[in-house]
Amino acid sequence: MIDYKLYIPGPVDVSPEAYQAMATRVMGHRSPDFVDLYQSCQAQLQELFQTKDPVFLSTSSAWGVMEGAVRNLSRKKVLCCMCGAFSDKWLDVSQRCGKEAEGLVVEWGTHIPPELLDEKLASGEFDLVTLVHNETSCGMMNPLEGIMKVLAKYPDVISVIDTVSSFSVVPIPKDDWGIDVILTGSQKALALPPGLALLSVSERAFARAESIEGRGYYFDFLEFLKNHEKGMTPSTPAIPQIHGLKYTLDKIFEEGIENRQARHAKLNAIVHDWVSEKGFELLPQKQYASKSLTCVRNNLEVDIAGFVKALREEKKLAIDGGYGKIKGKTFRISNMGNENEETISHLLSSMDEVLPRFLSS
Ligand SMILES: *Cc1c(COP(=O)(O)O)cnc(C)c1O
Numbered sequence: 001m002i003d004y005k006l007y008i009p010g011p012v013d014v015s016p017e018a019y020q021a022m023a024t025r026v027m028g029h030r031s032p033d034f035v036d037l038y039q040s041c042q043a044q045l046q047e048l049f050q051t052k053d054p055v056f057l058s059t060s061s062a063w064g065v066m067e068g069a070v071r072n073l074s075r076k077k078v079l080c081c082m083c084g085a086f087s088d089k090w091l092d093v094s095q096r097c098g099k100e101a102e103g104l105v106v107e108w109g110t111h112i113p114p115e116l117l118d119e120k121l122a123s124g125e126f127d128l129v130t131l132v133h134n135e136t137s138c139g140m141m142n143p144l145e146g147i148m149k150v151l152a153k154y155p156d157v158i159s160v161i162d163t164v165s166s167f168s169v170v171p172i173p174k175d176d177w178g179i180d181v182i183l184t185g186s187q188k189a190l191a192l193p194p195g196l197a198l199l200s201v202s203e204r205a206f207a208r209a210e211s212i213e214g215r216g217y218y219f220d221f222l223e224f225l226k227n228h229e230k231g232m233t234p235s236t237p238a239i240p241q242i243h244g245l246k247y248t249l250d251k252i253f254e255e256g257i258e259n260r261q262a263r264h265a266k267l268n269a270i271v272h273d274w275v276s277e278k279g280f281e282l283l284p285q286k287q288y289a290s291k292s293l294t295c296v297r298n299n300l301e302v303d304i305a306g307f308v309k310a311l312r313e314e315k316k317l318a319i320d321g322g323y324g325k326i327k328g329k330t331f332r333i334s335n336m337g338n339e340n341e342e343t344i345s346h347l348l349s350s351m352d353e354v355l356p357r358f359l360s361s
Helices: 016-022 032-049 062-073 085-096 114-121 144-151 203-210 221-228 239-255 257-278 304-315 341-358
Strands: 055-058 078-082 101-105 128-132 158-162 181-185 197-201 293-297 330-334
Touching: 016 239, 032 055, 032 197, 032 239, 055 062, 055 221, 062 085, 062 128, 062 158, 062 181, 062 197, 062 203, 078 085, 078 114, 085 101, 085 128, 085 158, 101 114, 114 144, 128 144, 144 158, 158 203, 197 203, 197 221, 203 221, 239 257, 257 293, 257 341, 304 330, 304 341
Parallel strands: 078 101, 078 128, 128 158, 158 181
Antiparallel strands: 055 197, 181 197, 293 330
């Protein structure tokens, strides 16, 4: 029995109402009822994605469409911007798909400098760039607007932007910034259970896909487009997840997109204040700190594993004890999804009670 609440940066806590929305009788995925459900999400999704392009629903985790993007879009060579666990893995994924790929590598927790990207792309070697907007492993948010300005100079280079943990947290004007492929997952800021990835693909990217062989079937962007035009998905989708999505979209528009973003910014600032009050530091530079989660550097040499365990067992609250090679050297707190001032204050005061026992004296 899971008797604790998640404050890890994904999956995040799901509301009882969202679970309830998912508990709807299953229907045929080629039925008019499904088409109604699918199409009822489109206008809201396009507004949320800030795009006129179609928004597809993929029954997979985000990695499915991250891999799919590479398979659909690169003929020459992929440039993978690497600044943390998720962005680093994209290089390996690209190579495993049999693509030529190279990394633009910076230290974990630091941002991708637009000038460096410009230098790399000037070589003319690359036809696809992968970038993680919000590097969840480090709590670092890349300067996407500046990065997209560089990409605008290279019309033959397609951009794939992972916004898995920033989507709906900050404005990301897909069309205005010229993002070709933007993708996210259900279990982060949308606060749904895992199992659904969402993506939007530009006309330029569809045109590229047409010229690429070996796109496969399950993640073929053109297959998605063909089905989308009928209000459907290529194969049987996770229908409960889509009911949950519809519920969530209605909630988002009820709250208002801007209000939602302001709520996330405020909660994030509250956590940041706690970090400095305690004498901790952020992993990234403040200027590039994520708005959806906080990655705290363990400069006070806390027994992180002990702290996280005690918080979960005694207070029934789960935070994250660090990802990959910075496990134990950092810890992470999510403020995504449905959190509000009350729930975040409750977390912080519970942390205050538990923390002293794990500080090195
Ligand atoms: C969580 C996360 C992923 C992985 O998503 P899955 O749904 O597990 O495939 C990828 N990128 C970022 C930035 C993430 O935060």
